[in-house]
Amino acid sequence: MSEKVLLVDDEDAIREILGLSIADLGYEVQTAGSGEEALETLELFSPTIVLTDIKMPGMDGIELLKRVKAENPDIEVIMISGHGDMDLVVKSLQQEALDFITKPIRDELLVSALRRAADKISMRRQLREHTLNLERIVKEKSARLVELERQLAVGQVVEGLSSAMRCLVETCDEGMGYFNELPCFISIHNRYLEVVAVNQLYRDRLGDKTGQQSWEVYAQRQGSGNACPVAMTIEHGTSQRSRETLMDLEGREVPVIVHTAPIMSKEGQVELVIELSVDVTEVGRLQEELRSAREKYHRLFDSAPCYIEVVDRDFNIVEANRRFRQDFGEIRAAKCHDVFKHREDPCQECPIIQTFDDGESHQWETVVTTRDGAQRIVLIQTAPVHDEQGNIEQVMEISTDITQIRELQDHLASLGLMLGSMSHGVKGLLTSLDGGVYKVEAGFKRDDPGRLREGWAIVKDKIGRIRKMVLDILYYAKSREAETAPVDLAGFASDLAAIIEPKAALRRVAFQLEAAPDLGSMDLDETAMSAALVNFLENAVDACAEDDTRPEHHVVLKVAADARNVRFEVADDGMGMDQETREKMFTLFFSSKGSRGTGLGLFISNQVIERHGGTIDVRSEPGEGTSIIVTVPRTRSA
Incomplete structure (x- = not known):
């Protein structure tokens, strides 16, 4: 559709122009000139995708995004930025915007963003x-099977009714009316193994065997x-139950479950024996249909291109699909927050808790870690699973891997952040250039x-610096390699110490x-x-300064080399980190400092070290301090 x-x-x-382009792509389009007009149109038009400018008079795009997501979280919102203000871009992503594109809008970016949303x-x-x-099919088949099983259970009460049946037999004309009504x-x-009476269904299907x-x-x-x-009932004087095969009037076999009672x-x-036989052909057919439906459900369950697990009220995973088991292992009865987050307690924003509370579907975007240590950014959606009484007994959680989408957004966001941070430098260079021209x-x-x-x-110096800055931006946009030059490591280490030592002394x-x-x-x-390592050093100083469990704290920078x-x-002896924080620390926009952190520094540090072919090893425990080891090869492989 x-x-x-x-x-x-x-x-x-x-x-006008963008509306025509979107309509040419096959979408149904409505336009609005302001955030207020958009909210009115939202109720009448019921769009599935909203494409909005960030900077607008009155209600801006960020406020519109919040209002749209509050009223209908399923609407996907794509932001348009024409001013290069990355603070607004960051806010839009934090408010669950799907994507953002910049003006002037290129057709391929517009097509790609709309396709991802669709x-x-x-x-x-x-x-x-x-x-x-699937829920409807399973409930229907289960209900029909239960009804037939109830019919089979008739034989279980035969023995208790034997005395009443005897009275019915003694007044056969009246008793057979009741017999004929049973399905x-x-x-x-009699005790001589002769048939003395049969009901109407017996007579129609099997023939009148009286005598x-x-x-x-x-x-x-x-x-x-x-x-x-x-014969077994007469011999032992007790009720019998067995699976038998009868022959009908046309010579066909009829599988039945037989109940006898003396x-x-x-x-x-034993004077008489009453025999009840229930045709199980229909039961077998329904059981086969139910088995087929369950197999179809499990095939769909296992073939879904996302993680699916079913969780009970104690957060135990009671069922998981094949892709979940491949990435997280056979974890039946494990806690979902332990498997996904390595946490002992449930997540603070857990959508499973919300679904158990209100019975509604909820969404949540988060980072999970597979059993191999790989991190995945997933979009989680929950759905309640009801029992026969309509109570929520479990919650199904569907997690879609959006890591590649977020990596692309991270690259665009970091490029925008670089442009924003350089804008002040460009202004200073332009001012100096004006002075040179003067x-x-x-x-x-x-x-x-x-x-x-x-x-x-x-003039010549400032033009050269502007040229280099512009080339840096272009190289970064194309994932350029690090621009290296020979550096004396002893002097480099001393420069790092000179940068961080005054900041450490101040705290x-x-x-x-x-x-x-x-x-x-x-x-x-x-x-x-230098910027990457200073990020680690400043975080180490902050971790020590905010830890009041020790009277004194130390930060050490160790530099060693071999061939x-x-x-x-x-290394520091500060607050330390738990496993969840260690796994997320290099994720864009993640910060353990709350509103005091932007979540950018360690993400950029990680990129810089990767471009040098290096690795980062983090060792930390809560209350035990942190050690971050950066290993960089002297000679990079191709």
């Missing part, structure tokens, strides 16, 4: 439909020596060669540099690597 798109922008030309909506719609259909084969036998021997209706039984159920005389001897013009006016040379030197944390002799030199992108690798270790 074609998705509906609501386009929101305060510029008429953009609404694919996500389609997948969510299909999963919801499959879940509802099973009923016959009464014949008890065993003659059975297939492959000849004579009482074959111990038919009636009717005693006043002397306590000096050149003054030199021309006064015919002053010295002033001309001085002004031209400033009353002792700092120590331990650099091995004869470190030599190696090729590094000095500026980028192949250079090893930087940042």
Whole structure:
């Protein structure tokens, strides 16, 4: 089906042109010139995708995003940024925007963003439909099977009714009326193994066997020596239950479950035997249909391209699909928060708890860790599973891996952040460039060669720096390699110590540099690597300063090298980290500092070290401090 798109922008030309482009792609489009108008259109148009500008007079795009998600979380929102303000971009992603694109809008980016939104909506719609259909099929088949099993249970009360049946037999004309109403084969036998009465269903399907021997209706039984159920009841004086095969009037075999019960005389001897036979053909067919439905459910369950698990009220995983077991192992009866997050307690924003509370479906985006240590960014959606009384006994959790989507967004976001951070530098360079131009013009006016040379030197220097900055942005956008040059490692370590030592002293944390002799030199992108290591050092100082369990704290920077690798270790005796924090620390926008952190520093540090071919090893426990070991090869492989 074609998705509906609501386009929101305060510029008429953009609404007109972009609306035509979206309509050409096959979407049904409505436009709105403001956030307020968009909310009114939302109720009438019911779009599945909203494409909105961030900067608008009145209600801006961020506020519109919050209102849309609050009223309908299933609507996918794509943000348009025309001002390069990455704070707004970060806020939009934190408010669950699916994607963002920048002006001027390129057709391929628009097509890609709309396709991702449509694919996500389609997948969510299909999963919801499959879940509802499967629940309905299983309930219908189960109800029919239960009804037939109830019929089979009739035989279990035969013995208790034997005395009443005796009275009915004694007044046969009246008793047979009741027999004829029962939906099973009923016959009464005397102690000489002769049939003395049958009900109407018996007569219609098997024939009127009155006066014949008890065993003659059975297939492959000849004579009482074959111990038919009636003979067994007369011999032992007790009720019998067995699976048998009868022959109908057309010679076809009829599988049945036979129940027999003795009717005693006043002397306590078996006088009559009542036999009830229930046709199990329909039961077998329904059991086969139920088995087929369950197999189909499990095939769909295991073939779904996402993680699916069923969780009870104690957070135990009672069922999981194949992909979940492949990535997280055979974890039946394990706790979901332990498997996904390595936590002892349930997650604070757990959607399973919310679904148990209100019976509604909920969404949550988070980072999980597989049994191999790989991190996956997943979008979780929950659905309640009801019992026969309509109570929620379990919750189904469907987790879609969106790691690749978020990696692309992370790259775009970090590029935008670089542009934002460089804007101040560009402004300073432009101001200096104006000063150089002023000096050149003054030199021309006064015919002053010295002033001309001085002004031209400033202009030349600033143009070169602007050129390098622009090239850096272009290289970063294309995932460029690190620009390395030979760096003296001893001097590099001393420069790091000079940067961090005043900051540590200001927060009353002792700092120590331990650099091995004869470190030599190696090729590094000095500026980028320095910023990456300073991030680790500043975090170590913060972890010590915020820990009040010890009177004194220390941060140590150790630098060692051999012929192949250079090893930087940042060690502190501060607060430490739990496993969940260690696994998330290099994720974009994740920060353990709350509102004081942006979640950018360690993400960028990790990228810098990866571009140098290096690795990061984090060792930390709560209350035990942290050690971060960065190993960089002297010679990078191709």
